Amino acid sequence: MSGAGGAYRVLARKYRPRSFDDLVGQEPMVRTLKNAFETGRIAQAYMLTGVRGVGKTTTARILARGLNYLIPGKIDRPTIDMPELGVHCAEIMEGRHVDVIEMDAASNNGIDNIREIIESVRYKPVSARYKVYILDEVHMLSGAAFNGLLKTLEEPPEHVKFIFATTEIRKVPVTVLSRCQRFDLRRIESDRLIGLLSSITAKEDVSIEADALAMIARAAEGSARDSLSLLDQAIAHGAGTISAEDVRGMLGLADRARIVDLFEALMAGRTAEALDLLKQQYDIGADPAVVLQDLAAFTHTVTRFKVVPSSSEDSALPQEERQRGRALSEAMSLRVLSRAWQMLLKGIEEVSTSSRPLAAADMVLIRIAHAADLPTPDEALRLLKSGAASAGLPSPGPSSSVPALSLPMGQPSGGAPAPAISQMRVQQSPVAAPVASVPNVETARQPEPARKAEPAIRFQRFEDLVAYVGLKRDIPLKIALETQVRLIRFDNGFLEFEPTDDAPRALSAEIARKISDWTGERWVVAVGRGEGQPTIAEARAAEKDKARSDARADPLVAAVLARFPGAEIVDVQIRADDTADLPIPALPAVENPDEAPEPGED
Template sequence: MDGGEFSGATKDTGAVAYRVLARKYRPKSFDDLVGQEPMVRTLRNAFETGRIAQAYMLTGVRGVGKTTTARILARGLNYLVPGKIDKPTIDMPELGVHCAEIMEGRHVDVIEMDAASNNGIDHIREIIEAVRYKPVSARYKVYILDEVHMLSGAAFNGLLKTLEEPPEHVKFIFATTEIRKVPVTVLSRCQRFDLRRIEQDRLIGLLGTITAQEGVTIDAEALAMIARAAEGSARDSLSLLDQAIAHGAGTIVAEDVRGMLGLADRSRVIDLFEALMAGRVSDALSLLKAQYDIGAEPGVVLQDLAAFTHQVTRIKVVPGAGEDAGMAENERRRAGEFAATLPLRILSRTWQMLLKGIEEAQGSSRPLAAADMVLIRIAHASDLPTPDEALRLLKSGALPAPSSPAAPQPPSPDPGARASAPSSSAFGQGGGQGRSMAEPAFRPVEASAQPVPATAKAVPAIRFQRFEDLVAYVGLKRDLPLKLALEREVRVIRFEPGLLEFEPTADAPRTLAADIGRKLTDWTGERFMVSLGRGATTQTLAERQEAEQLKQKSDARSDPLVAAVLARFPGAEIVDVQIRGEESDAAALPAPVAADVIGDLTDDPSEQTDD
């Protein structure tokens, strides 16, 4: 993609004028176009069979190559190499007679017009009058109208007849970013090509090739940042690369690009996400302030958080999405861990709150304060358990059931005792900083030598009747690494209240047993015995879940109706099986208790989000 063929020198000084990378490496042939293979294939077949349309409509977002493609198409229509090629073609291995002038926009028979400044009926009349005359030197007279959606209604109507039945020597090529503003009467007379955004890995490869030709050293993380910021636009990516080269004086590192773009450190964004999901408000605010101090805009940090939330959600729904070349290895690994641990409901709720928060931060006169409040709301909501987790723990007795609203509570003579007593609902207070940093959502029973008065209501200690209850409890504590380890690296040998004996998997850390025992003892206030053993006959929870899913898919394939559908659609696969109509956990609980729990989970204002 060397652009030297079309570069010139200034007449007065003889010095070569600097050309920005977006112009220097502008594609000159269809082979140079990146990411537009479907359009190239269609045009190749059309040119080879002589089925050349009288008008083409090119549409797409900024910077994907609409105007450049129009020039290349005009070059292919008028390609001529004396004694070799004298017909329209998309294979142009060398410069033809008209190529240089067409690509530079100065060929007499290839007329480029900016429809934004030539949008009246008078300008269209000039085209209508000019199309009657044959081209001066080229095969076709080609009219390229850029941003054609800017034409007035009268101009569009005046063009219709000529566009439908133009002379044989005239071709029209339109380019627009607002295809919906083009009348359908015009679209029906054109062959439409939607130029796609360029994939991030393709952009990274393009930028790497150009930096090598420019003799610039750039690291992989910096390339990924530029490609991600370009949002699929080749021109935007080259403009950012040009700026980065000037900023880094020939050597580009990630820190330079991050400072230039005002971005947050990606690894720190992931740390911030982890702090939010764990409900650690103080840590989250400190991480945001640290990013702000080094130049990251609060709104950009929230956008990066939303992007990472989207990545985690995609990996959870589509596991193969984690193989994106634009993601660093550490980012891919940590996103996979979050996807395996966080419920889809929490991820969806976080996404909705971030979308609202981005608007607040960008429109606020105090962006940092607005972003702080957004993070506090998200951390508050992250401590709230999902209804199925709450109902499961209530059903197993690991949580005290909420008291009935009709039952009067005995007054407490000591205001301090009232402040330290548990609330009527373990979840009703939400997930604020006080709870996440000072006290757990489940309060252990404190040993006391004083007898409990008969009128006082004792709080039962936490008792896990099943290993699944323990895992759900760790999930409520938002200790994501420990929950993931319990699900994937523990094969239970014996489980009793206060005792866990298990055989670890080969990839389990050596300190897993000690970590489980220490954390459960800290959380519950009672000694929890954890020991290692051998000869486990059970699978890990993850293995059991995978086996159950395979069994459900196998059962589904044997169903006559499903088998008929699969036979009718070759290549179709069963992605997931959901069994409906089964009795829920809520049905097994007394109605007032279930209603209280569900009410507590929806009382928090941060839960009230729009679709």
């Protein structure tokens, strides 16, 4: 905070690190420097590179402080352990020490500026141990300036050290890089940034919600300075008490929970609901392009959860986003997620350059919702090869008796087809034959054919019902059936289950209503207690645990784990043959159940 009569210091300057212990997320560099200082292997030049705000200039000052650290009678050697201020520390950290020369290479980029350095390096430092030259944004030096520095940089006097900082390492000539010890400063992880921001808000006596901290950390993209600048702005915006809504409004972000709702609506093909959710976000100030970017980020999150299940434990993500993302990753195929990602990338570009961003975003969402249940090219090819392509394509002619069914969004996780879907019996009334046209004779008006009856569907098992809900593209209900229903008894038209603790109270009524509406038959759904089987998700997790346990017991796998300490088995996938990747077969149209073809007949 500002002192009496003094100017306010922004948080990025007030809490700038003053020692290596204060640096966040740069442990590899600190370890290297510590070992070098302890063994006396101190290089003549250092190159610090990284994105903006990760601490390049600050690290250069701390390094200069460590090179010149001095406490009379206690420490008189270079070190990175600086528990208290030394003789030169305050002046170095404030950038006013006579022997630590900081130069902005962007405005001092000519050969004349380098000549001044070459002339001055001959003189020993006035009071410090080393004369240190810090050149910020060194990639801005001209070609002549770089060439003029080479000789001095390779063989400087023993009392001179160079520290360079740049965000564009590729623009630095390799002849300069080869003469420096290079350190790549990393982006700071979100959880580390959240911890840093939390400690600073505690010192500033500011109340802030955890979700608001997570938003600021995500917006900073690994930059400590950016995160502190955003926190400064949020404190002013919220007047000392910062909520997630304040930060969302300040940054023009979309509500993350509504982003998940929008994703579910798109993947279920509920176009009207998706457009309404986008309009709601737009009305409260969210940029349509930002909404699509957040949607793409959540698509990436779900895809990571599917490929790397352990990533769902990332504490930087909100709890609701982790839970719902994990459930969606189990219910959706990798092909569908990849297609949505590609369409969103293209859509973000369109919205960013459009004169009507909301309309452009609407059209992007419509395309994604329309394509949600379409087969990918390889799936369509396999459908054609298996003779089931007509399940999702227009009928070849009016005499075709193949029913038009919606294709599933993709294979269930693991690549195996849904269980027993092909055992559902579908009965459909015959379609009237086409009227033959007679040349030169007016065709008599034919009466309209009777409306076809809805197919009667019989579910042999509870898993059939869950797969059928997937065919209906109701992802929330499918997830609820897999994760919140412990089966007690199942018959066609009757379901009794024990709900999990997190199941909504109206789950049984919702199941009964939707299944009855879809099948045209009355379903009774009852809630029982204490006798339910494990949920489908729990059974699937148990199977994975058993597969991992069996794999761990395999001698070859055990030898690999022993050879690589710390390695662990993340997932086990077994493919007996290529048929494991075949999509769910189309349901055959049968006019008479007694005339159904035997398995294997065409």
